[in-house]
Amino acid sequence: MLVILAPDSFKESIDAADAAAAMAAGVRDAVPDAEVRELPVSDGGEGFTESVAVALGARTLEVPVRDALGREATGQVAVAGRRAVLEVASAVGLGMIASDERDVMGADSTGVGELIRAALDEGADEIVVGLGGSATNDAGAGMLRVLGARFLDASGAEIGTTPRELAHLAEIDVSGLDPRMAGVEVQAACDVSNPLLGESGASAVFGPQKGATPELVTELDAILARVAEVAGHDGDGGAAHEPGAGAAGGLGYALIGFLGARMRPGVELVVETVGLEEAVAGADLVLTGEGSVDAQTLSGKTPAGVAAVAARAGVPCVVLAGRVADDAAVLLDHGVTALVPIVPGVTDLPTALAEGGANLRRAASTVTRIFAAGRSGSASF
Template sequence: MKIVLAPDSFKESMSASAAVDAMRAGVTAVLPAAEVVGVPMADGGEGTVDAVVDALHGRHIEVPVSDPLGRTITARYGYVPLRQLAVIEMAAAAGLELVPPDQRDILCASTFGVGELILSALDRGAEDFLIGLGGSATNDGGTGMLTALGAKFLDADGEPLAPGGADLVRLERIDLTHLDPRLRDVRIRVASDVTAPLLGGSGASAVFGPQKGAGPADVTRLESGLSRLATVASATLGGTQPQRAGAGAAGGLGFALVEFLGAASKPGAQEVAETVGLARALLGADWVFTGEGSVDAQTVMGKTPFGVAQAAARAGARVIIFAGRVVPDAAVLLDHGVDRLVAITAEGTPIEQALRDGADSLTRAVAEVCRDLA
């Protein structure tokens, strides 16, 4: 029997790699003769760097960068030298969690630090980039990132705009003359589960702005700024697609990566799966165990367990999802190739205990399932 272990992280409890180890302990305790293959997974959000670094035996690189408000912090990204692959989570430099709630300023927040991470990876010789979008504090359309990479966003007097999304309403010209020339020769892939366009009622400003502290007036100004960016970018580049699904990810960073840097954009779990070689690991598999901290009906919108289930179905393997919390509406996953949903924590368990005992609980739950399989 071949069993593939492909979980995401269990947030605040264990990394994807630790979840693989916990699952492996449960399998080998009951089925010692089983062939077990571990593939840490992610969907482009938190844990993507760790999952890919662990799966491909890369390393973490720490560098000083600007946070969303321009303050110097230390951020890290992943690098796999044998593949010249850099793995970046934009939230490491421009994430909402980097700014205390009482200091958040979405009007001025910038993705400049994301560009600094890309520059560091270019200096190391990276030719392939996987950039995870999610958890951003920004709504600047990726202009901060592009500024760090050499682009200039200018007003009517030829002066650079202030950082952030608010000042984009004054944008008149984009100068790409000094954009880092190394970007022409690299491959950039975007991993995100956000399908929002750049503009409109379902776009970056309207949907995600309030989550980052924007009031109604702020949303209106930010929407105007991104609209102006789309107009000037289209004139500069000879056409853009601001309504493309995913352009609104990370406050419009998805728009900048695709339109200015030629990035390819796919659902995060699919992009990570291709990077870590999940399809290869699934060859000949009988069962696939996946999971994350919580599963519900929204999991089918592109979260890791759903992406893994789809890949397993293509390989002819059966799937069991383990989670700390299984919401009743998660039963919809049973209509999408999943055999069973398993809650690893007893209902009513205090959250602090559930997080602390996550690895042991996962091992026990996997062992119980393996007894059924045996």
């Protein structure tokens, strides 16, 4: 029996690679001689770099960066030949900042620019950026400043790139943008289609989880609108309106509008890179999952992407998750065979997160036993 294991991370519990390993252990607990292939997947957020690096056999560089609040941190860039892969979450991730320290008005994306600069220093001519999980809402200004752009106020003085400082923006000078970017193909892996501005934009939809009050959401949206207006990207057909421009606090907008990036669904890009289609073609069962699944999982999240691949190959796909919302049942109409919560009983969240690996292993074992029994026609397991 061949089982393909293609989970995303279970946020705040275990990363995608560890999730795949836990699933593998569970499968072997049930069927010791089962053949398993671990293909951790990501939709662009945490674990994206690792997922792609494993598939490409890339080397991973540790890069000194500034986190969203300007503190020293370490990010990662995976390099394979002249292709570099990085994720926003490893430099300016929300998970890097304690909830009581979050300051969206004082955060910027400097660290992402430092990762891109490191990729350029490695000679990359293709850069893949995983968007998601950022603590920033600066329209990518911090990233652009590291790459040579200058942000000026009405007096012509250079200003910083946090939203608090961008409130005084009057001009963006891109004449000093790193010339190496001209020869680079940029792809952005993104699991959302939000534009930069408005009710479905970066500030309104993602700002609250970064600490923005309703009043701050309005202020942040106005600041991002100012950036797009000064850059000339606010008109019909401008970068501010592109699907995914609102990803990662507007980093999607900056990548599209200033660096000519092509936006792609993150899970689609990773599925292609790891060769999931080929792996699933000869499989008997596919297991995927992440921390929480609901109806929104259909909008580019990993379990939906993996299930679509499995469905095309006619292979059953089971989703394992820490939380399965009632409306997640819609996934059963889109290639998912079953939805299985991994928490075995009533427990508190800290305990569930701490025991994520063990719970995932147990659930994978149970699913495999049932599947194997069904194949053999046996009623005892």
